[in-house]
Amino acid sequence: MIHFFFVSPLAMELLKLYFRSRTAAAARKPEPAGPTFVQRVGGSSMDKILVPVRGTRNCEAAIQHVIRLFMNNTALEIHLLNVQPPFRIDVARFVRKRDRDGFHREEAEKALRSCRERLDRFGIPYAVHVQVGDSARCITQTAERLHCDHIVLATARKNTLTRLVEDSVTNRVMELTTVPVEVVAGQGVSNWERYGIPAAFAAVLALFLAAAE
Numbered sequence: 001m002i003h004f005f006f007v008s009p010l011a012m013e014l015l016k017l018y019f020r021s022r023t024a025a026a027a028r029k030p031e032p033a034g035p036t037f038v039q040r041v042g043g044s045s046m047d048k049i050l051v052p053v054r055g056t057r058n059c060e061a062a063i064q065h066v067i068r069l070f071m072n073n074t075a076l077e078i079h080l081l082n083v084q085p086p087f088r089i090d091v092a093r094f095v096r097k098r099d100r101d102g103f104h105r106e107e108a109e110k111a112l113r114s115c116r117e118r119l120d121r122f123g124i125p126y127a128v129h130v131q132v133g134d135s136a137r138c139i140t141q142t143a144e145r146l147h148c149d150h151i152v153l154a155t156a157r158k159n160t161l162t163r164l165v166e167d168s169v170t171n172r173v174m175e176l177t178t179v180p181v182e183v184v185a186g187q188g189v190s191n192w193e194r195y196g197i198p199a200a201f202a203a204v205l206a207l208f209l210a211a212a213e
Contacts, residue, residue, distance in 0.1 A: 048077040050148040052139050055111030062154035062184045063115045078126040082108040083138040136172035143179045151181045
């Protein structure tokens with residue numbers, strides 16, 4: 001498993017100091033202070049969030065939700081995670097590790113670009129992590145390694161049948177992790193999911209019943 005860190009822990013600390021200085025300066029003015037990024041000193045409020053990002057419009061819904069959370073609680077520490085699927089073994093053996101790493105980095109940058117731009121627009125600090133491997137396991141392990149208090153996952157609105165037959169990353173994460181998971185609903189189901197899957201399921205069921213007779 002390969003780890004990339006686009007924003008180092010040192011950079012995160014510098015960002016915290018920057019936002020703390022903004023808060024201190026604003027406190028001397030009569031107008032309300034702007035968003036700040038501070039560490040939690042005590043209490044039980046949520047402090048560190050992991051947001052898996054796959055480069056879909058559903059992920060943008062999750063980022064919008066996280067932005068609202070940050071505006072209400074500037075003690076949040078936001079970590080974006082993109083998980084890249086590994087090369088197949090029969091392909092990886094012919095591709096140098098350096099080239100594989102470069103490919104994964106480029107694909108991760110594409111997937112993360114939109115969400116990063118949204119956070120940058122509001123001046124919200126964050127760290128970016130990229131891993132290569134199984135999505136659900138990488139999300140779970142990263143949340144544990146970073147000692148996250150919360151995982152925010154975006155998912156499309158799907159009907160019950162679709163979720164039954166689909167290998168859902170969201171469901172697997174919830175099975176594997178002990179970290180609280182918040183699911184943010186994104187776009188609605190596609191026409192294939194709405195009509196194609198039920199039709200295919202009905203066809204398979206009909207064949208099964210016919211064979212049983």
